[in-house]
Amino acid sequence: MPEQPHQSAEPGAGPYDALLLLSFGGPEGPDDVLPFLENVTRGRGIPRERLKEVGRHYFLFGGVSPINAQNRELLDALRKDFAEHGLDLPVYWGNRNWAPYLTDTLREMSEAGHRRILVLATSAYASYSGCRQYRENLAASLAVLAEEDRPVPRVDKLRHYFNHPGFVRPMTENTLTALAELPAAVRDGARLAFTTHSIPTAAADTSGPVPGHGDGGAYVAQHLDTARVIAEEVRAATGVERPWQLVFQSRSGSPRIPWLEPDICDHLAEVHAAGAPAVVMVPIGFVSDHMEVKYDLDTEAADRAAELGLPVSRAATVGADPRFAAAVRELVLERAATERGLAPARCALGALGPSHDICPAGCCPARTPQPAAAGTD
Incomplete structure (x- = not known):
């Protein structure tokens, strides 16, 4: 993070x-795993035994999630790109669930004199967990600064970038x-399975407006639009x-609640039974x-x-x-x-066009309403 106070860009x-890079966070050692999972699930009443079961996934990788290291790489890439293009904008990093914590980073930014902050969330699509929850976290952290009698900066979130060429074209490649x-022998017959995080169908149905299609359903519509563009670009490149x-x-939660399907493992079994010779998994x-x-x-x-x-590959x-x-950088300047x-x-x-800058009232609502920053509610 920048060590010296910065005036205006x-x-x-x-x-x-x-600019604030806002991400999920992850454990960086075996001793971090359970405390991290407790942060993620706080208030949900999930038994500690269940958390230990989920924690086994992390222990397969030494108790370290790759996400923090990857965010450091992204920070370096952003700072390098900004410097090469003469964009004098310091970049900070804060997480929802692990160090560096969002509140600590916003406190640091406030102390450095920053008063107008743009936020890049590491989620490209509309949904409660991918957008609104980050905005709620921002509001909660800003409230802490106010309680501490610190200057409270204004924060604005960059628009959803699921269909920006700088996101789509690398995924095509x-x-x-x-x-x-x-x-x-199997390459030309390979199917494409575009994967994303499953969410409850109720959350998907209220996940923001879709131009020309009403007030909900953006989560699935945006993924389908991105998948369609990539599939077409792959067809153009391969002739197939x-x-x-x-x-x-990555489904979680009660099995009694309907979630988006099919699951990737079920899909692999289904297409194999239908005679597919191979599958490429594309985590858009x-x-x-x-x-x-x-x-x-x-x-x-x-x-x-x-x-x-x-x-599979x-x-x-x-x-x-x-x-x-x-x-x-283009989204910042825009x-x-x-x-x-x-x-x-x-x-x-794609067909959906650029997303909105400011989330409208009622966009991606939570079951329990909470204050949210960077929007109209």
Whole structure:
């Protein structure tokens, strides 16, 4: 994190004077695993034995989630890109569930004199857990600063970037790389399984507006739009029309509550039974190769495919790809220009167009309403 106080950014970023990378967080050693999971599930009444069971996933990787290291790489990529393009905007990092904690980072930013902060959340899509909950965390942290009688900065969240070329094009390239890793004999017949985090169907149905389609359903619609673009770009690059489907992973919670389906492991069994010679798993719902990718796809789904005798490969996520860092810079400049009353170009692929800058009232509501920053409620 920057060590020296920073005044105002150059006009390109004005009126903003800092960017906050806001992420989920993860344990960085065996002793961190249970405390981290307790942070994630606080208030849900989940038994400690269940947390220990989930914790085994982390212990397979030495008790370390890759997410923090990957966020450090993304920080480096953002700072490098900003410097190379003359964007004088310091970049900070805070997490919801592990150090560096969001409240501590916002306190540091306030002490450094930052008063207009843009926020990049490591979730590209609309949903309660992927957007609204981050906004609630921001509101709670800002309330702590107010209680401490510190200056409370204004925070604005960058728009959803699921269809920005700097997110989509690296995923297309990574899909092509994964296809090339399959045996040549099955490559042309390989199906594409676009994967994302399953959420309750009720949460999906209220996950923000979809242009031309009403006030809910954005979570699935945005993923389908991104998948469609990537599938078409892969077809154009390979000359092969491939069947594809949006599938889900990482389900948690009560089995009595309906969640989005099919699960990736069930999907692999289904397409194998239908005669598919191979599958490429494309994790479009994730920004980095964190634990839910490493375990749910590279371990659990890969083991299921091996049991079936089904060749699979997995596309990498965007991570710290320089094109993604450039996309963040473009989103910063776009939002800054909008705040100055200009009408900048807003890059987007697919049919849905660029997402909104400010979340409307009632967008992605929680079961228990909480104050949320960076929106109209």
